[in-house]
Amino acid sequence: MTGSLLAVSDLHVSYEENRRVVDGLLPASDGDWLIVAGDVADQFADVERTLRLLRSRFASVIWVPGNHELWTVPADPVQLRGVARYQELVRMCRDNGVVTPEDDFPVWPGVGGPVTIVPLFQLYDYSFRAPGTTTKEESLAKAYASGVVCRDELLLHPDPHPDRESWCWARLAETEQRLAALDPAARTVLVSHWPLVRQPTEVMWYPEFAQWCGTERTADWHVRFNAAVAVYGHLHIPRTTHYDGVRFEEVSLGYPREWGRHGTDPKPIRRILD
Numbered sequence: 001m002t003g004s005l006l007a008v009s010d011l012h013v014s015y016e017e018n019r020r021v022v023d024g025l026l027p028a029s030d031g032d033w034l035i036v037a038g039d040v041a042d043q044f045a046d047v048e049r050t051l052r053l054l055r056s057r058f059a060s061v062i063w064v065p066g067n068h069e070l071w072t073v074p075a076d077p078v079q080l081r082g083v084a085r086y087q088e089l090v091r092m093c094r095d096n097g098v099v100t101p102e103d104d105f106p107v108w109p110g111v112g113g114p115v116t117i118v119p120l121f122q123l124y125d126y127s128f129r130a131p132g133t134t135t136k137e138e139s140l141a142k143a144y145a146s147g148v149v150c151r152d153e154l155l156l157h158p159d160p161h162p163d164r165e166s167w168c169w170a171r172l173a174e175t176e177q178r179l180a181a182l183d184p185a186a187r188t189v190l191v192s193h194w195p196l197v198r199q200p201t202e203v204m205w206y207p208e209f210a211q212w213c214g215t216e217r218t219a220d221w222h223v224r225f226n227a228a229v230a231v232y233g234h235l236h237i238p239r240t241t242h243y244d245g246v247r248f249e250e251v252s253l254g255y256p257r258e259w260g261r262h263g264t265d266p267k268p269i270r271r272i273l274d
Helices: 016-023 044-057 082-095 136-146 164-180 199-203 207-212 256-262
Strands: 005-008 033-036 060-063 115-119 188-191 227-232 239-243 246-250 270-273
Touching (some): 016 044, 044 060, 060 115, 136 207, 199 207, 227 270
Parallel strands (some): 005 033, 115 188, 188 227, 227 246
Antiparallel strands (some): 005 270, 239 246
């Protein structure tokens, strides 16, 4: 097979400018696979339209949810919440031939030998706390006082879990069990919406926002589970970094006001492996 393993995230097609960018995304070859690391859109129908379009163009599409897909916004005809919403997104993806965190892990047969692609859905648990705080309550209070609060607090419901951190911990337990079943020698590409480690959040303009960006409980996953690359989005700070010798790729497009600073013709897709 010829082609590349590619990745993008944070398409936010609710913005017309972003929708035009996404409508122009094309593979370079018939063998290209595309990772979509969350935040496709805020409303269910827009997520489905976009993933169906991308699946019609790329040989394979692998999706993980971001916080925006999990929102229940008042204008969305699909008013499912929490786990039920996620399950409906998974059903929709399967109907359109898109791989999800609930499916068998696909294997990329690229240069250097096969690599197992692991789509993750882990959420966050407020353990990336605001500077100078030691509890979730203190961290949230500091965020509210500064006016830097994620809309998840209004729109991302954890039903039937009592709170988002409980849902996060349930996801972590289930996911670790699947990861532990992998061949320890197998190389992986770990794909998540939220970064697995805290370090990428240290360059954000508003450090209070980090508490909605991940969990300390995944800090060693890239080492424990033999990652060749870790792919993530959410921060809207596309770049390449390395932690413990592992390459991390932040692959977001972001909002028009962000990518527009660098020109009007963004090229958001990033090559992960050949």
